[in-house]
Amino acid sequence: MTLEEEVVKICQDLIRIPSVNFGEGKGDEKAVAEYVVASLAEVGIAATIYESAPNRCNVIANIPGADTTRPGLVVHGHIDVVPANAEDWSVDPFAAEIRDGMIWGRGAVDMKNTDAMILAIIRKWARTGYKPPRNIVLAFFADEEAGMTFGSRWMAAKHPEVFAGCSEAISEVGGFSVTVGDGKRLYFVEAAQKGIHWMRLTATGRAGHGSMMNDENALTALTEAVAKIGRYEWPQRYTSTVKTLFKKIADATGKSYDEKDLRPLLSEIGPTARMIGATLQNTANPTMLDAGYKANVIPGSATAVIDGRFLPGHEDELNTTIRSIIGPDIAIETVSRDIALEVDFEGDLVDAMCRAILEFDPEGIPVPYLMSGGTDNKALSELGIVGYGFSPLQLPADLDFMALFHGVDERVPISGLEFGVKVLEHFLENC
Secondary structure, rough: OHHHOOOOOOOOHOOOOEEEEOOOOOOOOOHHHHHHHHHOOOOOOOOEEEEEEEEEEEEEEOOOOOOOOOOOOEEEEOEEEEEOHHHHHHOOOOOOOEEOOOEEOOOOOOOOHHHHHHHHHHHHHHOOOOOOOOOOEEEEOOHHHOOOOOOOOOHHHHHHHHOOEEEOOOOOEOOEEEEOOEEEEEEEEEEEEEEEEEEHHHHHOOOEEEOOOOOHHHHHHHHHHHHHHHHHOOOOOOOHHHHHHHHHHHHHHHHOOOHHHHHHHHHHHHHHOOOOOOOOOOEEEEEEEEEOOOOOOOOOOEEEHHHHOOOOOOOOHHHHHHHHOOOOOOOOEEEEEEEEEEOOOOOOHHHHHHHHHHHHOOOEEEEEEEEOOOOOOOHHHHHEEEEEOOOOOOOOOEEEEEEEEHOOOEEHHHHHHHHHHHHHHHHHHOO
16 A cells, blocks of 8 residues: 555544544543554554543654654644534535545544544554654644643643653644645745633623613623624734745735735735734634523623634733723633744754655745644643644645635545645655
8 A cells, every 4th residue: 555545544544533522621532542553553663542531542652763862853633623513514524435536524634634644654664664864752632622631731741751852843734735826836834823812701780670771781791892802903913924924925926015014915815814814913703602591681790702812922912902992890711821832934844844845846835824723832832842833735726725624524635635645754754
């Protein structure tokens, strides 16, 4: 079986194991973790399962390098997926059906495709006796889809020794192609991530009968505050990663670059603009409301949840702005918070990524980008490990790739997967 054939098979196998993470501690990665362990054991590689809670499983394996004096590389992926409502899909979300040249199913892009690439490459190395240039720690994490509490966060806090000697890491959502201009392909490598501040707002007032006058209605106060947040226009703030990306977009398309306002260039990158546009500013989106229990009872309190995302270096701006919008009378409680990241798009590791892309697409243009979400690289960064998103895929120009993450009918092009596994192999053999 060729490398390309094996990555397709493993990807299908992984999708068919529904490792669904429902959040709030409700998840189960055990079966998929056992598959990963068995897949590695089949070619003589020992792997260990670290169970952070019942059925919440992380897998670690060590691949010795040719030069053990060099700092190691963490190659990691998460093995949980978000839920899928089968009634909304045109295929069974856990059947891994091949249709229209794509593998369909939950996790096809987020991120069992990359897990499959990693396993296919490591299995090939084991069969041929190949040793990578440096030590590699393979990590397959639980719980990435619900805050990393049972996954990378737990591993970094409870078992930092498994990452000892590692200085760099690669993981998901990077190295995918975006077609611009007259067909030029930019390959977006993730070099920065927004931070997270999910906050619960609580308004209190005077409970009472719904038929009476009440100028202390908690629900009224809360919804007015939530509407102001939802409609607030955040100022543009451009990080170094964003500026580099947009200079590359301007160069590739022949459009003008105005550092004072990069938004006109968003139209050059098609549907990807929805995600990239969110990296030009802080964002705060209302996502949940909870109040009342009966139609004729004015509640004494009301709550809302806001999904706040801040740019590297702009966390204080997010928090002070939210407070100024809602005023002093509404309480703010942090539901979840995580750091922002930004690393330089330069150095030997980045050079190896760029060379790997150009080896298989000589006209490709590797570029850095700032991700609106986050990955397990955040947890590893607290151990001093510098991380990038590099899970390469060459995508059809008309595919709305970002819409597939957590979306209905999630799918990955087989040709893109075959391209990606070759690029990733080249990178890992030359980094």
